[in-house]
Amino acid sequence: MQMSRRVLSVQLLILLLFIGWWELAGQLRWIDVLIFSYPSKVGKQIMQDAITGELWPHLGMTVGETAVGFLLGTLLGTLLAIMIWWSPFLSRVLDPYMVVFNSMPKVALGPIFIVLFGAGFTAIVVTTLSITVIVTTLVVYNSFNEVDANLVKVIRTFGGSRRDVFIKAILPASFGTIVSTLKVNVGMAWVGVIVGEFLVAKIGLGYLIVYGFQVFNFTLVLSSLVIIAVVATAMYQLVVYLERKLIRQR
Template structure:
């Protein structure tokens, strides 16, 4: 009788879990459907406003012209080189900036003295307009990939360092005391308490860094590039081809969204097995 009761209880729990998952899937589909409907509605209203001359089409264009521009550039092959350059620069800045920022956060956590020394400098550097550093990077590294990468790193590294370091500081002090009570070293404290507890914050920082990487690369391309999506935007302004400008912005939005969703997927896979705090 007891075995039968256990089987019934397990079956009941499984049915509840399946019902919960169905509800989650249904909610995700509903959210996706509403998001898609809103996006389509905005494009339709934009198209109508452009064709009815409710907006200045010279400045704002409208979707059919933008998609025609994208299709023409894609068929000619001109578009892919620009997209490839910008995406490559963005991924390089994103990965390297996140890595360097995380390592710097670990370094200043490891050395309280270094943390006190660097704290005001990081705050000041983070408050500086990074566009102003662009000409300096151009003079130092030349008008090319390195200058764009350094502009991107100047945006990502400090933000990553501050966010990750603050997550280290917010770890429950009682957990740290337990490790030290049992004779754990600073390395043990970091490996067994600080890093595991901060891992969700580190992974979530990737989401922020996607946007920061795009900002850094586009700003860098505004200043020095002769190809890339940032170059197309500047060129479009110079020749008053605002359809080219808007098409470049739309491509940036699409690729940035794909990168963000890739980060969300990685986050889900890495954190799905972790218990909720």
């Protein structure tokens, strides 16, 4: 507990020092404020947008897209990992395709998704899924394969089926990895959503970033990035809390 408090104190100190230096550098014009702005100006932009109500539709849309992409990506990725573990034939067939698809830049796939699903919510969620599903599948599937072989042999010795092996050995041993994948997918989901909004959105935090660049309002750009950082951190901490509760219940 004492170590955790010390770590948190140092983290907050580093953050405050960074914000303080940034504010000082901006006020004294050590940096180009047109490009880098400074914290008080960014804070004023956020407050102004929040009070006028302009912020909430963009924030709500982005958070909604991220939540859907995050949950669906984790669920579909885990189900796909179970399918390819269950069928060695399917695993050997899909393995090279998953590796190739995972290595492809998702920005390049965005226009294809836009043509297929239209310029809107669905295309952005599919762009997010293109990132989260494959990552989840590879991580969870590798976890299945790394389960102690002796556990599998014991179940097989007592006449257990493949279903018994999965339920009694593979799934329990991989539970920690599946839950940890949630934390990875928080970041992946935000990346996918922002990439999708860069390409197609007319609403959302990604759209505000693009719009800010177009009109040379870099304070708007930075305020959007700050909001993304805060909300993504809150979402990550929520997943950490759920992870602790689930592991504690087990």
